Amino acid sequence: MRAGLVREIRGETPGFASRLSSFTALCEARAAEADERSAVDPEVLTALRSAGILAAPLPREVGGDGLMEADCWSSLFDALRRLGSADLSIGRLFEGHANAIDLVRRNGSAEQLRVLAEEVGNGAMTGVWGADGRSPLRVARTSQGWRLEGGKILASGAGLLTRPLVSAASETGQRLVLLDLTGSEKVDLSAWTPLGMRSSATGSVDLSGIIVPDSSLVGEPGDFMRQPYFSGGAWRFCAVHLGGMERLFELYRRQLRERGRGEDPYQLQRVAACVSAAGNASLWIRTAARQLALDMDQAERCVALSNLARGVTERAALDIMEAVQRGAGLSAFLRPNPIERVARDLATYLRQPVPDLAMADAARFALGSERAIEALWSFDAD
Ligand SMILES: Cc1cc2nc3c(=O)[nH]c(=O)nc-3n(C[C@H](O)[C@H](O)[C@H](O)COP(=O)(O)OP(=O)(O)OC[C@H]3O[C@@H](n4cnc5c(N)ncnc54)[C@H](O)[C@@H]3O)c2cc1C
Structure with a gap:
């Protein structure tokens, strides 16, 4: 073996x-x-x-x-x-x-x-709050400890997480700070008015004035964005997206059967397109996950693979959403049909940072590589 x-x-x-x-x-x-x-x-x-x-x-x-x-x-x-x-x-x-x-x-x-x-x-939830808005989070050493100034935006679980890990600019570079929130912080969910992902409690949090001890600073400056983990870890949100795609397909399949419309050749074509798109995404995401776990010393390769997996996942999700919505028709847009909600959630959650840059970086890696295309990554089961 x-x-x-x-x-x-x-x-x-x-x-x-x-x-x-x-x-x-x-x-x-x-x-x-x-x-x-x-x-x-x-x-x-x-x-x-x-x-x-x-x-x-x-x-x-x-x-x-x-x-x-x-x-x-x-x-x-x-x-x-x-x-x-x-x-x-x-x-x-x-x-x-x-x-x-x-x-x-x-x-x-x-x-x-x-x-x-x-x-x-004991029940605490953590998370990574990296996104900065108009007042980017900063941390500076004072005589009482490390003082935070500014806040975070697009922070999932705002108001729920008690131990978030936040990125903060400092004199020596970007630091990671593991907070211990009391519940008295200013959390604002009012700007979270999205199409989907409504229940992810994604909001902004003002952290100004919080003082933390040395023991709250995790690692060294620059650890947060260290590669291949930072970009390579993108496979994880892709795997969550894949779950959304698979759910959409399950719902579509069930509704086609219930309406006796499954044997229509155009519907069959859509079913085939959904199954192959989800399978394709799964293959790329699993390959990126395995490479990051077992072969991470090839950092650039891991990053390029994960970036490509992002693109494949996004394309697959967009294709599946289109096929399911066209195949189910108007009912896919009427509540309480779960297709309506899952498609809203998936469309919203698909929006991740700098997708163009991720694709371009991966393309540059492939362009500059001396490896034959079949040797760029291994899609074998292991
Ligand atoms: C449900 C949900 C929960 C989230 N939770 C968290 C969280 O807990 N913590 C956290 O840190 N973040 C979180 N985020 C934010 C997430 O990490 C991203 O910051 C956010 O989704 C970026 O989306 P965007 O479309 O605005 O990205 P952008 O990067 O702004 O991309 C939008 C478009 O602009 C292009 N683009 C980007 N930069 C440039 C440029 N310089 N020039 C030209 N074009 C450009 C992109 O390629 C893309 O086409 C969450 C997001 C969602 C949807």
Whole structure:
């Protein structure tokens, strides 16, 4: 048996997989109401905390399922796509939570990880708040500690996360600060008036005046955007998007059958287009995930692959949304048909930073490479 396959089998997380099944069933059942109310369902929030979902990305030695470790890449892929399929907003929150834990795991001290693990075990949620608005977040050393000035925008889970990891400019470069929020911070969700992803609680947070100790600063300046992790990790949101695409297809298939329209040749053509687009995206995302986990020393290759996976995922999602909406017709735009909501969520969540640059950087890598096209990446199962 080849080494990669052994790692993959060892990396299975069966306990987590069954907890995830009950959790995703709950998310799916509550997604429509959460969208209606533009808020995470309280029972989903409780289950996130109590069902061991939040702890799963933590390393095993601090009580987690080790989901962010290299040998678990396949379980992580599966978890992200299943959560995305159940409710894209919950998938977004979990992806951010897992990303923050991974940043602390890779860059923080053992003590920082231990403390975070203890708090996550007690129900705390984290996430990565990187986007800056008109008052970009800064951190400066003062006699009392490190003082924050400014805030964050487009911060998912604003008002819910108690331990967000934020990027902040400093004299020595960009720092990561693990906050311990009290609930008294100024959170503003009023500008979050999106088409979809309404229940992701994405808002702006004013962090001015907060003073944190040395122990809140994670890693060294520049760690946040260190490659290949920063761009290479994009495969994770792609996996959540894939879940949304798969859900749309499932809904379309079911509705075609119910209406007895499945045998129509044009509908069959759309079904084929959806299945191949989702399969194509899955192949690229899994390949990018595996490469980042098991072959990360080839940083530029990892980044290029993940950037291309982003483009393939976006194209696949746009094609599937078009096919499903044309194939289901007007009913795809009428509430409470879940196609209406999932397509809104997917269209919104697909908007990720600098897609043109990601594509152009990947193209430049391919242009400059001496490798034959079939040797640029390996799509084999391992
Ligand atoms: C549901 C949701 C939740 C989110 N949660 C978080 C979160 O928790 N934390 C966080 O940090 N962020 C979060 N974000 C923000 C996210 O990370 C991105 O910042 C945001 O989605 C960027 O979208 P955009 O379309 O405005 O990107 P842009 O990068 O502005 O892209 C828009 C278009 O402009 C092009 N473009 C970009 N730059 C240039 C340029 N210089 N010149 C010409 N063209 C350019 C792009 O290629 C693209 O075509 C969230 C976003 C969403 C949708």
